[in-house]
Amino acid sequence: NAGVTQTPKFRILKIGQSMTLQCTQDMNHNYMYWYRQDPGMGLKLIYYSVGAGITDKGEVPNGYNVSRSTTEDFPLRLELAAPSQTSVYFCASSPWTTSPGTQYFGPGTRLTVL
Amino acid sequence: AQTVTQSQPEMSVQEAETVTLSCTYDTSENNYYLFWYKQPPSRQMILVIRQEAYKQQNATENRFSVNFQKAAKSFSLKISDSQLGDTAMYFCAFILPDSNYQLIWGAGTKLIIKP
Numbered sequence: 001n002a003g004v005t006q007t008p009k010f011r012i013l014k015i016g017q018s019m020t021l022q023c024t025q026d027m028n029h030n031y032m033y034w035y036r037q038d039p040g041m042g043l044k045l046i047y048y049s050v051g052a053g054i055t056d057k058g059e060v061p062n063g064y065n066v067s068r069s070t071t072e073d074f075p076l077r078l079e080l081a082a083p084s085q086t087s088v089y090f091c092a093s094s095p096w097t098t099s100p101g102t103q104y105f106g107p108g109t110r111l112t113v114l
Numbered sequence: 115a116q117t118v119t120q121s122q123p124e125m126s127v128q129e130a131e132t133v134t135l136s137c138t139y140d141t142s143e144n145n146y147y148l149f150w151y152k153q154p155p156s157r158q159m160i161l162v163i164r165q166e167a168y169k170q171q172n173a174t175e176n177r178f179s180v181n182f183q184k185a186a187k188s189f190s191l192k193i194s195d196s197q198l199g200d201t202a203m204y205f206c207a208f209i210l211p212d213s214n215y216q217l218i219w220g221a222g223t224k225l226i227i228k229p
Contacts, residue, residue: 031214031215043205043217045216048214048216099164101147101149101164101211101217102164103161103217105159108157
């Protein structure tokens with residue numbers, strides 16, 4: 001099992017550009033999450049999904065969109081990138097019935113907006 | 115509001131020593147799960163240990179153990195025989211089962227193991 005994979009690992013965007021951060025998990029987990037981590041800070045929840053076709057906002061959703069068309073994939077879309085979106089982005093997944101609450105994280109995507 | 119407090123922003127100990135990281139949380143719920151995650155310089159977030167609130171027995175994972183005091187809402191992490199590879203940020207978190215499993219995170223403790 002690869003676990004949770006994220007692409008790309010690094011990306012530099014110009015202000016106003018858009019991009020999609022990819023996240024895939026092969027553990028058949030129902031729950032998936034997107035977090036951002038600013039330098040020296042903890043994680044803030046952007047969006048989450050409890051299953052294919054179902055998504056909901058977290059603490060800091062502005063400027064982002066998500067979709068969940070399959071159990072495996074949970075892409076995060078940044079529209080009109082702004083310097084405030086410079087951060088490290090983590091995707092995570094969680095099983096519903098086994099080990100409730102435990103989240104497994106991808107390696108992160110470091111995004112810089114200039 | 116549910117909160118997690120880690121009162122030690124940074125700690126450092128010598129290799130092979132034992133260190134305890136503190137964590138307190140606030141919830142009025144009775145059923146929840148508690149976690150310690152480790153984030154080394156590679157930035158990968160790694161699960162260290164998990165505790166179910168309805169279990170009185172403290173969780174252990176090799177050199178890592180917790181002291182779970184439910185009444186005091188305290189969940190400290192003890193690292194025995196610390197190793198250089200334990201150098202990392204450590205985050206305490208908890209989750210309520212009826213919250214769509216949204217983790218509530220502490221601000222983290224930076225742990226430095228000195229040779």
